[in-house]
Amino acid sequence: MRIAVTGSNGLLGRATVDLLRADGHEVVGFDVSRPAGPGFVKVDLADYGQTLDALLGVTARHSGLDALVHLAAIPVNGLVPDATTFHNNMTVSFNVMFGALRAGIRTIVYASSITAMGFPFEEAPPALPVDESYTAANNTYGLGKVLEEAMAAQLVRWHHDTSITALRYTNVVPADGYESFARAGDPTYRRDLIGSYVDARDGASAVAVSLRHRAPGFEVYNVAAPDSGLSIPTAELAKQWFPGVPLTPGGEFESLMSTAKLQSLGWRAEHLWRDEYRG
Numbered sequence: 153m154r155i156a157v158t159g160s161n162g163l164l165g166r167a168t169v170d171l172l173r174a175d176g177h178e179v180v181g182f183d184v185s186r187p188a189g190p191g192f193v194k195v196d197l198a199d200y201g202q203t204l205d206a207l208l209g210v211t212a213r214h215s216g217l218d219a220l221v222h223l224a225a226i227p228v229n230g231l232v233p234d235a236t237t238f239h240n241n242m243t244v245s246f247n248v249m250f251g252a253l254r255a256g257i258r259t260i261v262y263a264s265s266i267t268a269m270g271f272p273f274e275e276a277p278p279a280l281p282v283d284e285s286y287t288a289a290n291n292t293y294g295l296g297k298v299l300e301e302a303m304a305a306q307l308v309r310w311h312h313d314t315s316i317t318a319l320r321y322t323n324v325v326p327a328d329g330y331e332s333f334a335r336a337g338d339p340t341y342r343r344d345l346i347g348s349y350v351d352a353r354d355g356a357s358a359v360a361v362s363l364r365h366r367a368p369g370f371e372v373y374n375v376a377a378p379d380s381g382l383s384i385p386t387a388e389l390a391k392q393w394f395p396g397v398p399l400t401p402g403g404e405f406e407s408l409m410s411t412a413k414l415q416s417l418g419w420r421a422e423h424l425w426r427d428e429y430r431g
């Protein structure tokens with residue numbers, strides 16, 4: 153497929169571009185940071201004119217696309233003022249999704265977040281593990297993610313052959329970023345993430361699986377490693393963090409973020425901290 157990846161210079165974007173190219177796809181990256189190079193276009197996706205033009209074609213880069221992978225965003229609150237996070241992310245997501253549909257692209261996979269489902273979990277979720285049915289935002293970044301999901305769910309109704317997949321990533325860990333797992337025995341470690349994590353390479357393979365699946369309509373999938381990032385048994389953590397919340401029993405260290413739905417598409421995380429951490 154001919155695929156554009158927005159946010160291609162970012163953590164998840166770099167891993168995704170590498171994987172999709174290795175799988176034989178023609179990939180063009182769109183990002184505002186750093187100069188353009190082979191296979192990359194510098195585009196400010198907050199500008200609809202630039203976005204639509206880049207989606208329709210870019211001389212020496214591409215002349216039409218089959219799919220859009222949208223990963224560009226300010227990835228957390230705190231980097232810029234809260235309203236700026238919201239404005240950038242909402243505007244960019246509207247521009248790329250609406251622009252892609254205008255340009256005739258009918259397959260979109262994009263990054264949502266655990267912040268659309270309760271992060272930092274000061275309020276207990278209704279049940280554990282947390283699945284895709286729970287939606288709650290507690291900051292402007294999360295609010296954007298919730299509204300993007302609502303927008304995507306409506307946009308697919310406008311063109312019946314459209315497939316939009318939202319991947320609710322938990323905290324993404326780069327291949328060389330496992331030092332913090334030295335704290336795995338501390339019950340406050342990753343408490344705001346309900347203990348979850350996912351390797352960037354597995355985050356990229358979630359995109360690849362979603363592109364292969366591309367069923368018409370809108371679907372949300374959690375993306376997390378199947379195990380928790382802590383060395384404390386999950387049942388103990390659940391009792392300590394969320395007393396009284398029902399827990400469906402699973403493995404001793406099973407993640408409190410359910411990925412059964414994505415696993416039903418054949419996705420498997422291959423990079424677990426218990427193998428990657430060199431403490």
Ligand SMILES: NC(=O)c1ccc[n+]([C@@H]2O[C@H](COP(=O)([O-])OP(=O)(O)OC[C@H]3O[C@@H](n4cnc5c(N)ncnc54)[C@H](O)[C@@H]3O)[C@@H](O)[C@H]2O)c1
Nearest residue numbers: 159161162163164184185197224225227263265321323324
């Ligand atoms: N990193 C995580 O732990 C995490 C967790 C959950 C969800 N996500 C989501 O995954 C996606 C990728 O996150 P990441 O960690 O790779 O972030 P990142 O900051 O490493 O990369 C994001 C990229 O988006 C680009 N970008 C932002 N605004 C842009 C604009 N207006 N025009 C063009 N490019 C723009 C940035 O230049 C950057 O290269 C985001 O949607 C993020 O919200 C990330």
